[in-house]
Amino acid sequence: MTNLEKWEKLSQKLDEIAAYGRTIGKLQFDMECTAPEEGLEQAGEDMAIIGKQIFALSHDKEYESLIIELHEDCEGLTPVQKKAIEHLYERYAKEKNVSAELDYEMSMASNKAYVDWLTAKKEKNYAIFRDSFEKLIKLTQTFIDLRDEKKETYYDTCLDEYEKGGSIAQLDAFFAALKERIVPLVARIKAEGKPIRDDFLTRPVPIPQQEKFSEYLLEKEGLRKTALVLRTTEHPFTTHFGANDVRVTTHYYEENFISNIFSTMHEGGHAMFMMYEPKELYDNHCSDYMTSAMHETISRFYENIIGRSEAFVHFVMPKLRELSGDTFDDVTERELYEAVNIAEPGLIRMEADELTYGLHILVRYELEKAFVNGEITVDEVPAIWNAKYKEYLGLDVPDDEKGCLQDVHWSGGWGYGYFPSYALGNAYGVQILRTMEKDIDVFGLIQEGNLIPIGDWLKEHVFSIGSLTTPDEWIKAITGEAFNVNYYLDYLEEKFTKLYELK
């Protein structure tokens, strides 16, 4: 067989694996958005059976041989195909010692943990989740033990899993820089920040109107309606089944209309990345390899850099007034802008402001690092969580629903090591913004409500190479220099100093 024939053969197998991948993804989506309560258990079992088949297909001897052989010699393949082989080989090397039984066990455990998490959160009863949680952590460690390539600790492996090259050493430094400049800034705001009006934020906006607003925002972001689905879930997320079927979920609270706005903007950002990778990447099985921090860069770019800008508030204000009747007649644009940027420690990460957000991640980072590396047990998690919220954010956590059960992440296999991506994404985003501004008038465009050129710029410079690069290479290629956290910290300092009229 020539290399090209090998590629063709591999490609067919990848098509089948992809079909199963989309299938299990749709089962998951169904479980989260549609299935009735009584159907969840069966649904989890069915997903495990499909997962078993994916495992079988991707551990088929011929499939593996093709990857190994093309990894050794890929002469004649296009650069994108070569990169696809690189990704596939990496995955193969990581998983080659994992048995079908163990993989099935992880799949079953994840599904059970998700159901248990849902119940535990609903009933504010951590004990319901405890055993599943412990089992998932143990399984994660077992998986890591089976790898040939060893990192310093379990959690270093988790970090590298999401961000190639990531490590505790790197993240410790990153969070140290954040703490050094954000903590004093939060303190200054508390001490000398001007008061910001927020009485109108709890005024009710009917859910059907909020739904319309979400649809409007997603369209404005530049997402194709014919390839997009919008649904409601407890914890918003975005998923996709190819570039032509992208699904965003959000949540609506009648008395917290801005929650939905920023959740929609955020998920819409993920959706942009999913919908607009270059076709060549899709066609050559080399799409969807961007890291999670890259993904969060885009989601938080739309949520914060765009969404929480004064320009954006100017542009959406008329639509908000149209959809909400006279609810906000006495509110100025400036007041809304200030209100959506109130920097004040809160309990819920999803509702956190741009400034204190990093502190929420810090809590999770420190906890994950400890429980994944076996330094604390799952029984200690709620208390330590609460203690850290007291220490970093000065808040008392009333129950685990608003505490360590608030996020979905820890209820999924391989859910550990993801949280830092959010904080990294915030920082990457500002560095990219500064480059983008050299080409286009970003905030001028936002002010006009024309987000299309921003999306186009992202497509050309950012989406185009996400699946082909590591985070370091990516930032370098886009901005011409290495990652520098100071762009982000400067941006925060400037924005919040002005907003709160600090001296």
Added chain:
Amino acid sequence: MTNLEKWEKLSQKLDEIAAYGRTIGKLQFDMECTAPEEGLEQAGEDMAIIGKQIFALSHDKEYESLIIELHEDCEGLTPVQKKAIEHLYERYAKEKNVSAELDYEMSMASNKAYVDWLTAKKEKNYAIFRDSFEKLIKLTQTFIDLRDEKKETYYDTCLDEYEKGGSIAQLDAFFAALKERIVPLVARIKAEGKPIRDDFLTRPVPIPQQEKFSEYLLEKEGLRKTALVLRTTEHPFTTHFGANDVRVTTHYYEENFISNIFSTMHEGGHAMFMMYEPKELYDNHCSDYMTSAMHETISRFYENIIGRSEAFVHFVMPKLRELSGDTFDDVTERELYEAVNIAEPGLIRMEADELTYGLHILVRYELEKAFVNGEITVDEVPAIWNAKYKEYLGLDVPDDEKGCLQDVHWSGGWGYGYFPSYALGNAYGVQILRTMEKDIDVFGLIQEGNLIPIGDWLKEHVFSIGSLTTPDEWIKAITGEAFNVNYYLDYLEEKFTKLYELK
């Protein structure tokens, strides 16, 4: 291996097949209720791949051997297990000559036909559907040719497929009886029926209120909320993934609120049957073997016998008033009862009244019989459809959306031969009603809004044996006598004579 060991082994395999079955069902549900337009093609391809796997699992040599061996000797199995083997063997015998390739082709063709049908209907352009339609019919014939057991014609096989024992001879006689008594009745109503007020039927009822009404009705029917999903589709349907995950779809038209009511009642009836077969049948792979006429018996029992009764109108009127404000303040119960029973030929089967419904089925029956047996080509279908609507219902069909493209059935593989089930179901239902009335005060209970004892009676006498009997056996077991169409025709004559105050 003992027979019991064989059963256990087979049972495991059936579990896996069932998991794939639910999976493909959920993919289908997703396609109809969730997936965006651009995602449909890929979704169809993915379903075909899962279908291929189901085919492989259910044509596995060991699986087949177990069925064949247990069919020969099933000593020691329970009666339900024995019945399951009987069903499985029957399916095996029907499919044993079908290749994986042909099965895959049917699956692909069905998915394509569904997409084409949707587009064709939307664009009122039959030509878009034509080729897929022709291909499906050819494939149906090919499948039938491969069977060992031969029926008189292709369409006889289709009928027997849905109703064991059904044939053109039987159906010709059935429809002849209907024509003989219904056609003159319709004529008498036209000539001497009193006028019925219907001005209020097009008064707008907001869709959110209609949604709430649907939820209310489904709960009243006796469906468990925790195992039920309600969604919206073009063509309402009900499906399920085990007894704990039953899904009903309906449609809402702001200016036709009764359409949703009867669609919900109908689909809710299907849902009852799906949710309440005995657990022993589920656990022994012997559920869901009821025929489609049995299913339609129940759906049309809830839609017509219950839903279009005066007792039912009395019971739901307060809820309707509550949800619709003052919209129907000037309408009496009697006026609503009469209005939902107006017997007047219309173009749309789904909106047809209880009396003329059979004529819609007659058109489809005669067309199916002709095109499945190759007596007419697909190019002739629209014109013949239109001619028959003129002849039997006296109506001109303005376009194919309201004509031969109105129903989903012909766009699915094995969708031919189903329509007669609706008409048979109507007739079975009345015979069952007459028996039920010996045990409970059916219309008294409906009047009180207490449908639970009706559901319980159906569970005990009707749902319990559906998967264990042929239609003839079923009716005999429930009512103590053979099927007799006159119960139904008497019921119609009595109801509509009174309603229209005919002399």
